[in-house]
Amino acid sequence: MAFPAALHDHSACIHAALDAAEAECRRRGARLTDIRRIVLELVWESHRPVGAYALLESLGRLGRSAAPPTVYRALDFLLAHGLIHRVASRNGFIGCPHPGHAHGGQILLCAQCGMAAELDDPALDREIALSAARLGFSVSHQTIEVEGLCPTCRAQAGDTA
Ligand SMILES: [Zn+2]
Ligand SMILES: [Zn+2]
Ligand SMILES: [Zn+2]
Numbered sequence: 271m272a273f274p275a276a277l278h279d280h281s282a283c284i285h286a287a288l289d290a291a292e293a294e295c296r297r298r299g300a301r302l303t304d305i306r307r308i309v310l311e312l313v314w315e316s317h318r319p320v321g322a323y324a325l326l327e328s329l330g331r332l333g334r335s336a337a338p339p340t341v342y343r344a345l346d347f348l349l350a351h352g353l354i355h356r357v358a359s360r361n362g363f364i365g366c367p368h369p370g371h372a373h374g375g376q377i378l379l380c381a382q383c384g385m386a387a388e389l390d391d392p393a394l395d396r397e398i399a400l401s402a403a404r405l406g407f408s409v410s411h412q413t414i415e416v417e418g419l420c421p422t423c424r425a426q427a428g429d430t431a
Contacts, residue, residue, distance in 0.1 A: 276422040309344040318384040319362030374412040380420035
């Protein structure tokens, strides 16, 4: 998957993500209730990590004001089913474009525009599990956050390297 361009048809991203989420919930026998779906849609409003507080504000804007525990429960559900990833360094969440296989998330974060994208390279997961195993450590979950510049921001900075 390419890094999201600054300008692209984002409604296609949202549709694909919601379709993938529906399919994944069906497969797992989980229920994507109204509020869970709305929170997922709001997480997908952009490719930038969004925090719980901003989600509460967006819900209010939609006239769906919800109590914080409601939003936290919806986020817990989405995390548990791999439909979103937590981005610790941004204290927020991004939608996962390809749920359905176990992965913790290898997240590229642009320091300039804040866009995020997933690497999703299974070889990296394996390498980390192997290296950890050499230390007698068993990995249960891993999320890697990588800071840098996205292609758009690099082009703007005249960095063609
Ligand atoms: Zn998009
Ligand atoms: Zn993912
Ligand atoms: Zn950028």
